[in-house]
Amino acid sequence: MNSSPSPSSSSSSSSSESPQQTLIPGLPYDLAALILSFLPYPYHGTLKSICKSWNHFFSSRFYHSIRHKHIPFPKTSHLLCIFPQDPSVCSPYIFDPIHKAWSTLPLMPCNPHVYGLCNFVSVALKTHVYVLGGSLFDTRSFPLDRPSGSSYSFRYSFVTKSWETLPPMLSPRGSFACAAGRDRIVVAGGGSRHTMFGAAGSRLSSVEMFDVGRNEWVGLEGLPRFRAGCVGFMVGGEEEFWVMGGYGESRTILGVFPVDEYYRDAAVMRLENGGGGVGAGKWRSVGDMWEEGERRQLGRIAVVEDGGAGCPGVFMLDKNDIFRYDMNSNRWWKETTLPKRAIDESAVGFVALNGELHVMATHNGAGSVENRRLRRHKRLTSLFIQVYHPGKRIWRTLTAQPPFQQPLDFKTAVMCTIRL
Known part of the structure; x- marks a missing residue:
């Protein structure tokens, strides 16, 4: 028994995305679609194998539009998105x-010239997960065992179930601060260190922002000093970008063993919300967050x-x-x-x-x-x-x-x- 959709606005919107097939026998299409839209995302791979109509429904944009409207x-x-290793392998x-x-x-798009991606950053914005930067080895560079920073940017869409290559960052970087909000992603600091190396690699102070609407990276005022291995987050309704911890210069013990000099302070930038959210203000410094000897690093x-009161x-x-x-x-x-x-x-x-x-x-x-x-x-x-x-x-x-x-x-x- 085939069910026909009810003459409602949601039915008309679904007609362009979904064939009018039976999802649950005996129920109108709209009601069945609403019920199925509440099923947890990780089960979709199994649910798609139930029948063709379910496969089409969980693969369509209509599924996400229902959840956005009713939940x-x-x-x-x-x-939780987990990247155990290089997402291209x-x-x-x-x-x-x-x-x-x-x-x-699915695996991220693979570049045959580079391998061993690590220290990249993943961040979510709406129905997308972004993979930005990192440290890797390049077969076109010499020496081959020296890691370099990556400027690659990728985005996975949970609507289209596919990866997309984005414009590269202005500066290659790994182990950097990153936060997303209001159709923008801000990155700061970083370097080119690889997980198998000690205090080697470069440090950066540059800051840039990805404008999702314009699909481009825009340079912002750099950090007050070099900072890698730091973390970032938004505060105050995504009006401030905070960068905490990390390390700058390195020193050696007995002139042989490299040791990082870790920071105890933080830096804050005020972000502008108008005009597409491209602008940003100056950096202000936040003093040391712990005393000498209390802990070595963040x-x-x-x-x-x-967190309450507009503050996380x-x-x-x-x-x-x-x-x-x-x-x-x-x-x-x-x-x-x-x-x-x-x-x-x-x-x-x-x-x-x-x-x-x-x-x-x-x-x-x-x-x-x-x-x-x-x-x-x-x-x-x-x-x-x-x-x-x-x-x-x-x-x-x-x-x-x-x-x-x-x-x-x-x-x-x-x-x-x-x-x-």
């Missing part, structure tokens, strides 16, 4: 922490967007403690301690999802007799996640089984979050 933005699915993954569901994204940062909650994972940043006092105050201490404090992931902080670590359970018998199975490795709610100040834990062939290395993996 408030705070209620949309907050998903290793598929990125999407993780839904509520349903513990995974799905893969830890992993996660930003909870709904900025949190830092420092070893096994979580600190909250107070902008008024320019200090980090201890918030809580992990219920279960991490074995390797540097090999953990730290992100904010659905207003909660997620501390992630891989666990292979090698201590049990059963797992020792099955030690040849690569997929015994699980993902152990400790979740903290800053508002309620309570902890909970969850365990997920990732689809990776190898354990996830959070020291080199790149992550970002997106709402769909």
